[in-house]
Amino acid sequence: MSSLSLGFVWLDRRSGNLPGGNQKLKEKFRKLLSPIRQFDKPNSCLDSIELSLKDKCLFFLTSDSFADEAFLKKIAAMPNIYRIYIYDQQGNNYQFDDTNLARKMGSERIIQFDEQLYKQIIVDLIKIYSKESDQAGQGKQAKELLESAVTLINTIDDKDEDLEQMENYLLTRISYLK
Template sequence: MSSLSLAFIWLDRRNGNLPGGNQKLKEKFRKLLSPIRQFDKPTSFLDSIESSLKDRYVLFLTSDSFADEEFLNKIASLPNVYRIYIYNQQENNYQMDDINLAEKMGSERIIQFDEQLYKQIILDLIKIYSKESDQAGQGKQAKELLEFAVQLINTIDDQDEDLQQMEKYLLSRIRYFK
């Protein structure tokens, strides 16, 4: 696990010990981002993010039940929320008129399938690690961040050409540090 200050927040009415609480998916995410902060009410999530997660990259996942435009715009306006994902099991159509929301969410983060969600989160984490590596300069920390990004790519079973190109690019940057 990297030392970056990341938080993964999952807002879903089914969180907790209820049947259908997406336990398999949560276990998979825990390997990437630990701990997963789970909420089943928007108000408790908002209180938490505003008070305790100010200095973190926040990846926010919610389900259809909380994905109304007003709420999503409020989440997008929080400066530490890096990405917003909707686990869209009902295949709803979402409008993103707000520029900030469109930037943080985009159509590729409206997800119907677990593997698609996992892959998109990996891609976004790679962007975070690459950005942080750029800011770290030429030292050991920069190299470690890029190495961790490569490890993330290797957790995806079905690697497409874009992922393979990304891995080659990251490995070439890592070789620069040797």
């Protein structure tokens, strides 16, 4: 639906080694962004982002085992990286001084629970669709982008107040489009 070519990169030591590892979460992500490019080595991940994924707007997810500041700065410096997420099951305290990294990640993208990660990715996708809708004007394409954003919200079973407000806002915008 989006005119952007979106992609999802997941760097995790376990992604290539465990059969069925994080399978449930991967299935949910495939509904949002497909295909999921999985890596278990930072260098091969960086090479792929620079070479074969350079034309995609990427959502980047890594586990706490690869979340050192020097590596994340390299990721954040890549122009095709839209958002960076850390799946932090240890509850670490991350503080980074790099402004580019802070802009692409922010504290709301250091996630400890599957549902929280899924919700944040949806919120970030909605921002992309809304921005593209603004650029598309008042026509059919703008309406389709906003409808896609509402569909994303409806994939969440237990919507919080923020998502309810977002959905109402999008539905109001849709009602004004042709």
